[in-house]
Amino acid sequence: MRYLLYFLPLVIFCGAGVAFWWALDSGRDPSRLPSALIDRPAPEFALPPIEGVDTPGLASGDLATGEVTLVNVFASWCVPCRAEHPILVRLNKQEGIRLVGINYQDKPEDAARFLEELTNPYSRIGADPQGRVGLDWGLTGVPETFVVDGTGRIRYRHVGPIHSSEVESLILPAVEEARK
Amino acid sequence: MIRRLLAVGLIAGLVAILPTPPALALMPDEILDDPNLEARARALSRDLRCVVCQNEAIDSSNAEIARQMRLLVRERLVAGDDDGQVMDYLQARYGDYVLMKPPVKPETYLLWYGPAVVLLLGGLGVAFYLLRRPKAAEAAEPLTAAERERLKRLLDKEDA
Numbered sequence: 001m002r003y004l005l006y007f008l009p010l011v012i013f014c015g016a017g018v019a020f021w022w023a024l025d026s027g028r029d030p031s032r033l034p035s036a037l038i039d040r041p042a043p044e045f046a047l048p049p050i051e052g053v054d055t056p057g058l059a060s061g062d063l064a065t066g067e068v069t070l071v072n073v074f075a076s077w078c079v080p081c082r083a084e085h086p087i088l089v090r091l092n093k094q095e096g097i098r099l100v101g102i103n104y105q106d107k108p109e110d111a112a113r114f115l116e117e118l119t120n121p122y123s124r125i126g127a128d129p130q131g132r133v134g135l136d137w138g139l140t141g142v143p144e145t146f147v148v149d150g151t152g153r154i155r156y157r158h159v160g161p162i163h164s165s166e167v168e169s170l171i172l173p174a175v176e177e178a179r180k
Numbered sequence: 181m182i183r184r185l186l187a188v189g190l191i192a193g194l195v196a197i198l199p200t201p202p203a204l205a206l207m208p209d210e211i212l213d214d215p216n217l218e219a220r221a222r223a224l225s226r227d228l229r230c231v232v233c234q235n236e237a238i239d240s241s242n243a244e245i246a247r248q249m250r251l252l253v254r255e256r257l258v259a260g261d262d263d264g265q266v267m268d269y270l271q272a273r274y275g276d277y278v279l280m281k282p283p284v285k286p287e288t289y290l291l292w293y294g295p296a297v298v299l300l301l302g303g304l305g306v307a308f309y310l311l312r313r314p315k316a317a318e319a320a321e322p323l324t325a326a327e328r329e330r331l332k333r334l335l336d337k338e339d340a
Contacts, residue, residue: 035275036271036272036273036274043273105244131244131248132248132252135249135252136273137273138274138275140231140232140245141232141245
């Protein structure tokens, strides 16, 4: 029985080793923060449309429509947004998911050119030139995409561009979950 | 002429090697007119983490989001929030991560009390070891008369 005690340092060492290995090698990204807003109602906001773009503006009331909505935060100056754009178009056109946008810290003429060049899949876009509403959404950068359920609650948050491989593995399951 | 050039060069050299104050992330246009509110804003900014910089307060971060957060802190203060309300406002949106000092709650007990527990366990181990160690005095018991007799006999036999 006493001799078991001599193995204690080895056990502690192995335990610490596993913990460190997990922290380094599990593919966990420490810069990805859990959102404080998951399962909470979307923040109160009302944003005007982008000047010179026909799409109407966006307010919190437009989210509780009974339909699952993707809220995509984008900017014309954001290169990953450009890369993500065809995937958003696909989610909207092929999967039939309602898509609205928040145009973050952008100039209206730049945003208009961005949408003209890449097509505009958004049914509503709120212009947030000061980035003030972005803070209410707990935004850490662009792009970010939120899955909001029919009652207007945030169910999923995707930080960074949606990669095509993440559509099947992350986005569609989150939308399916929000539809329940 | 040459002397003047030398003097200018010397001054320029001195200025170049003088220690410069640390660069401020805070921009002049962010600073509030009311010095009391500004002082509170600076104090709060030192306790709020920039959400994209891992371990830097918004007070010292040059990230755009940190600037937005500094402006928000000032906006809330001007609107009449007390310090706690400002912290709660940001915590509600960004979670505990936004606080430079994590709150004490069940999920963070290990973080806050873990070191004390390890110290306590180590202390107990040391105390246990010291108390159980056989005392040196106990080992030095004098020989009995019979033992002395036997020892003497053995030694004598060796001499013979």
